[in-house]
Amino acid sequence: MRRLLGMITPSILLLASCTSENYNSSDFLAGEAFSDSNMRVVLIDTMTIETSTMKFDSIQTSQSSRILVGQYSDPIFGKVKASSYMGLIPNSFSIDSEAEYDSIVLFLKLDNYYYNDTLETSTLHIKRLTKTLRPNEGDALYNTAEASYLDEDLGALSYQPRPMESDTIAIKISDELGRELFNGLQEKLITNTDQFKDYFKGIGILPGDNDNGSVVGFSKDTGASFMRLYYGISEEDERVQDNIDFELDLSTTPVPFFNQILAENPIEQLQMLQDKESVLSSSEAANRCFVQSGVGVAARIQFPTVKTIYDIRGQGTILDAVLKIKPEPGSFDDNLILRDTLSVYVVDRNNDLIQQLFYQEVSPVQAILNREKEEFNEIYYEIQLGSYIEQLLLAERETNEALILLPNNYDSTVDRFVLNGMDNSDFRTLLELTYAIYDEDEE
Template sequence: MELRSFTLILLIFTAVACSDEIQESTIGDKWINSDTRIILFDTLSVKSSTLKLDSLIVSGSERVLIGQYDDPVFGKVNSKSYFQFLPTRYNIDSEAKYDSIAFILRYDRYSTGDTLFSQKFLISEVTEDLKPHDQFYYNTSYYDSAPGILTAHEFAPRPRSKDSVHISLDKQFGEILFKKLQDQEITNPDRFLNRYQGLVLEPDHSGTAILAFSKNSFLRIYYTNKEELEDKEEILDLKVLPENTFHNTSAGLTKDPLPSLPIQEQSVPSSETGNLSYIQAGTGIATKIEIPHLKSLEDIEGTGSIVEAKLKFYLNTSKDRTIRPVKDSLRLFIINHRNEIIADVVGYNNQPTIANIEKKEGEFSIIRYSVPIKKFIDDKNNAYDGDDWSLLIYAPNLTSSVDAFELYGEAAAKELKMKVEITYAIYDE
């Protein structure tokens, strides 16, 4: 009986996976009134692919992203940011004289790309009502701006510093704003926003990096008040409204192996993209993992259950680390047949399930992630629509970075291939 059962199990999983190793053991009284055989299926067949979500909600992000760089896979990655402001006060002395206006952009210490080269930002005035077209702002949200630019500012970036970027704006723009405040034409937030929707900062086409800036940035008006002995220098700050300040981020996708991606409901198999699947935060590009043959476990003779299940995959580390950082963990979601996110992947205590680095070798030239997915598999097997469920692997900081990752697929070389390991217990034959 035992030999026939083991042969059946071996045949079933040979049909659905190229199993490198099947291990068997007995754990005796761990199960009541039965000897239990534990079988490890070292490679259960998976299918990996790359897809692009239609949009990402960026409302609520604590930072904004501005810049562009040329990526060897994703093409030209570009991010521009919309800012809305309100003055901290609405009174300026009638005798005061305007001096200048500047945008003070505070670094947020995140960057991607080559920051050794100077960067150039173009600043324009937003002309469309800067409110969400829907309930949220998305990475695809777009608003009209004036045809001319207020300033083109070139600077040497220092993203890791506690410094800020000081951008002098068009003198006339600042002078008109100053005069409206001084003459009491604008005396409250509603009147201000009726006239000034905000500013948009875009990168020049020559950019080589994307930089992050804090929403604690602000506009500053410089002016002087006449005093008896000498003029006194004064400032008036216009603080950023965080709820109406966001970034629009996109990837050009003009290069192999990803010259384009279809609509969200479709994905591109890793077999068509060099046995790699791709992830990029900020642009909606993610890796989909399907596990198509779980039902085959039901064909194993005897009563059994999954004791443990792990998804394991390797990171391609051949790219420049400035555009392919190594992160300690990656996020997972559950998606349906339309590739819509329906839930986080969690454990039995409802804790988030994260793919963590399990193995590093050779100065990080080989990096393997491992993530427990037993609860996902159990829920998938028990849910009425579970057959339609797949996993989606995404980057951390998915709405506030452009971090990118390349994962080896199921058809990669044996030592790098993506796989699911199942530990299966048979305890009643």
């Protein structure tokens, strides 16, 4: 095998992926054209790659898979803060006339997701909403949306999250609210869902202003996170306990739920991303590009000179194409975790999201973390792009589309990544093309 060098001037790259599955191996069949000709296979790793960072104006979070709450300070992305807002509805509108109020408690079931330092104490502040959660337009609420609530806490809890060990946390809620809801239901002032939603707009769960610990996920599943009103009925020999649960209202359209996810005061380069059409070249960011889910920061990749492969004499075909990109050393640790996979999406020239990238419209293409040489700090993401590069070669005209990297469930997490660029001295991000040439013209 011969390596072709110097064919294309190296550029900038900062995104990668790895996978153990070769998506393109099954595509290549050595047919008659190959068997009847002198064929050679070359590895090309000097293709120009343009890498940059973009930021979506907002991310839809009303369909997030979890409740996200917490806050921490990040040396790159600034103060990362997640708050959650939700409407609630009772599972019953009937309370016995002889019943007596007992207490009210908010239960939140941890769903095993967390990001950053869970050894630090975090705070949960429960607020009463003053307005129904509705989008300004359309049917969705976004990470940048705002909610109106009373300043006074309905309840609060300071705790050290144990998302992998604990199950559910309980927060005592103000008895003033408890009696208010109890009386409204018992006295038949509230008899249906519409009346209740008009009377009680919902709750917000906010981190403490000075928290610097972690962002934690809580389950949205029915019966997992809810507010429970306890009351009792006195009988001859005992007091019988009963309760009403106020569940997340997930059946209303639009859904009165969203996670507000913000990052304040990131590094100066990231502050340049004022709208989704702004692009921060890796060359302007110390040869790095960035990814942050929840907020919508994505690493952006283009292959502007891919068609120069046609300058090689003879007919040829792509056998494989692998993009390799390395997380910047020192940018991750046991708190700022590297995930094993990243998703790959396609955006147009205006950075509007077109679709997730799939192999043969079946399997999603992913960036997979290669840890084979982790002990030597040689870890990097690999992305199998054979089919995608082939599409670029066959395209009749330039589309100026690009690939972007975002974490899986980017609307329900706050994962962040700092990735090396193509010209980084520590690890040169590259695209390795395996190209078979046949019917090559003689000198």
